[in-house]
Amino acid sequence: MSAIAKLRERIKQKGLLHTLQTLWKRYVYFHRELLWLGRDLVTPVAPHNLRPYTGLHLETITPENAKAFTKYYGNRVKAMAEIAAEGHTGHMYVDEQGDAIGFIWGSKGDYFDRHYYGCWFRVNPGEFFEFGGEMIPQYFGSNLSVDAQFNLWNAMRAKGYNKIVDVCDTRNIQAMKMHIRMDYQEQGRITHVYDLFGRWRFFRETYYNGSRLTALRKPAQSAVTAAQA
Numbered sequence: 001m002s003a004i005a006k007l008r009e010r011i012k013q014k015g016l017l018h019t020l021q022t023l024w025k026r027y028v029y030f031h032r033e034l035l036w037l038g039r040d041l042v043t044p045v046a047p048h049n050l051r052p053y054t055g056l057h058l059e060t061i062t063p064e065n066a067k068a069f070t071k072y073y074g075n076r077v078k079a080m081a082e083i084a085a086e087g088h089t090g091h092m093y094v095d096e097q098g099d100a101i102g103f104i105w106g107s108k109g110d111y112f113d114r115h116y117y118g119c120w121f122r123v124n125p126g127e128f129f130e131f132g133g134e135m136i137p138q139y140f141g142s143n144l145s146v147d148a149q150f151n152l153w154n155a156m157r158a159k160g161y162n163k164i165v166d167v168c169d170t171r172n173i174q175a176m177k178m179h180i181r182m183d184y185q186e187q188g189r190i191t192h193v194y195d196l197f198g199r200w201r202f203f204r205e206t207y208y209n210g211s212r213l214t215a216l217r218k219p220a221q222s223a224v225t226a227a228q229a
Contacts (some may be wrong), residue, residue, distance in 0.1 A: 030195040034117075034167035035212055036187035037179050038127070041153045041162060045146070045182055053142040058151060061090030061103065068092060071099040072136050079115045083132075089159070091152055093135070093144060102135030104148045106156045106164075117193055119203050123165055128156050130166040145178055167191060176216055186211055 059065060066081035069092070073080070080103070084090055087108050092100040107129035111121045121129050130152065135144055153164060165187065168175050188209065194202040 028197060032193040033170040034191040034193065035170050035176075036165060036167055036189045036191070037184040038163060038165035038187050039182070039184045041157045041164060043183060048143075048146065048181060050143045050146060051141060053139060053144050055096050056093045056101065056144070059092050059094050059100075061092050061105075065092075068094055068098060068100040069103075071097075072101060073103075076115075083115070089152070089155055090132075091148065091155070093148065102139060102144060102148065104133040104152050105131050106152050106161075107131065108159075118201055119191070119193070121167065121191075124163075126161060127163045127165050128159075128161045130164050140174075146182070149182060170212070173216065176213060180213055180217055186213060 059068070061080055061084045063081040063085045066077050066084060069077045069080050080090070080092075083105060088111070089106045089108070090103060091105075092103040095101050107121075107123070109128070110123055111129040111131060113119060113121060113131065121131070123129050130149075133145075133148065135148075139145075156164070166184075168179055170176070170190075189205055189207050192204050192206065194204075196202070
């Protein structure tokens with residue numbers, strides 16, 4: 001299929017406006033805001049109503065077992081092996097067929113993300129940087145999102161860390177809500193990522209007061225927060 005035929009098919013499926021927006025972001029200009037969040041490793045998390053799951057077990061990611069990502073994350077097998085070789089702590093959740101259906105990473109300190117954003121994420125002493133948390137759609141809304149973080153927090157606490165920090169793309173509403181549910185606190189800073197013409201990438205950091213998450217909080221949570229304040 002020619003490039004023009006592919007473009008016509010995409011316009012037919014997604015619509016002209018959506019297609020133009022996608023092309024603009026990919027080939028002209030794209031701006032992402034990464035909101036910094038963090039929490040300590042001991043404060044309890046509020047009860048939740050996520051559904052249970054079965055048939056999974058946790059394995060620490062190594063360069064040797066990264067092939068378990070082949071089925072669901074085939075284009076990331078090499079990256080997973082490389083990150084493990086750098087000494088970061090990675091957990092993958094493997095199904096009964098031996099395939100990794102989800103994963104999460106914790107850095108051993110400052111983290112240079114050469115596989116996705118292409119920049120450094122700097123942390124303070126005693127902190128670790130959590131990144132790459134993901135699972136296949138079958139497990140969306142399950143307790144795995146909580147268990148994966150608890151298990152990583154416990155592993156990193158055993159290594160001497162006392163606080164977690166990470167970043168969340170402000171366009172990812174579900175991820176932002178997950179951070180609220182897990183009682184992450186805003187750090188008051190944003191890393192901006194700019195892509196120009198599909199070739200150049202620039203970064204800058206800004207700071208803010210107040211909250212960027214207020215609109216996403218459930219009414220009951222907002223009321224409790226106001227009462228405590």
